[in-house]
Amino acid sequence: MNIPSSMSRLKGFRCPREVIAYAIWAYHRFALSTADVEDLLAERGVIVSRETIRLWVNRFSAHFAACIRRDRPKPNDxxxxxxxxxxxxxxxxxxxxxxxxxxxxxxxxxxxxxxxxxxxxxxxxxxxxxxxxxxxxxxxxxxxxxxxxxxxxxxxxxxxxxxxxxxxxxxxxxxxxxxxxxxxxSHRQAQRCLSAHDQINLILGPRRYQLTATSYRHTRNDAFSLWAAYTAEMAA
Structure with a gap:
């Protein structure tokens, strides 16, 4: 996933919103620690602390989860x-x-x-x-x-x-x-983390074993497009 900087910067944040969204994407998609995400960003020339990444995850994961709930089709009955x-x-x-x-x-x-x-x-x-x-x-x-x-x-x-x-x-x-x-x-941390993680994995973790290689690539590209659209909706 590339990290462009074409979107407007969030007020009060030094890093572009795409960087914040990428950190949250990596954290939930691969169940990485904040230290692992810190290293991924450092390899791309973005130097932030693991504490900053933790604050990003806590603050904005709920935004992505809410967007997914809003746009998801009606579930099976x-x-x-x-x-x-x-x-x-x-x-x-x-x-x-x-x-x-x-x-x-x-x-x-x-x-x-x-x-x-x-x-x-x-x-x-x-x-x-x-x-x-x-x-x-x-x-x-x-x-x-x-x-x-x-x-x-x-x-x-x-x-x-x-x-x-x-x-x-x-x-x-x-x-x-x-x-x-x-x-x-804490009770609050468990509710916040698991609720967001389950919803985010609906689009980031399609069941690969149920899809052909071509279908999986299309599904993955659709997920990237949705993530970019939700990134554009982020607010400080």
Whole structure:
């Protein structure tokens, strides 16, 4: 990816917006540390500290994730819902994740509890945004029963752990993140990082094994074009 400087500079930032966008792209696309991104930029003649890159990621990742949510097509009407435990400062938290049958992540929610209230808050967001699904697949957690029946009464709710293997694959992103960068320091950090990372990888990480080489190149070029357009929308 080239780093041109044709766009206007963000007010208050020394580096062009393309440099900031490139750093965020590399950080999320390859799950690199800020030190790794610092070295990539240095090789291109851009000298910034890893702390500066961390601030860029924290400030602008949400912008790219919001643009992707805004422009993404309506997801498939068959949803998989699941929750996995994560540890934050020695305390157990629950990461709730929803994907459609194509494996695209709708979004995530980090909560301290694994009960009906948490399940309702989680499920309600996606029904309000995308409408009622046709099929909802969950594990055997009983906390899903009332929220699904109340918010999507026409949906076919299938509660069986063996049917939910697709979302277990999606959880691997979280485990990979924790393996590379260690545990999250706060509830807010986990929500911010994972929510943005899942959405950004929808366009930056197409399933290569499902595509021919030509189709993959077209998909990759489309992703680069979208990223450039979202870069142009960045605001200080």
């Amino acid at each position: 068959k949803w998989h819902l699941d929750e996995v435990v994560i540890t934050i400062r020695g305390k157990k938290h629950w990461l709730w994740r929803a994907i459609d049958t194509d494996g695209d992540v709708l979004d995530i929610l980090v909560r301290t509890r694994r009960n009906a209230n948490a399940a309702k808050r989680f499920f309600k967001r996606w029904v309000a945004q995308f409408g009622e699904p046709r099929v909802v697949i969950t594990d055997n957690l009983r906390s899903y029963i009332k929220p699904v029946s109340a918010l999507a009464p026409q949906a076919d709710h299938r509660a069986y752990k063996g049917l939910n293997n697709a979302i277990e694959v999606s959880h691997r992103l979280t485990w990979k993140w924790e393996k590379l960068f260690g545990r999250f320091n």
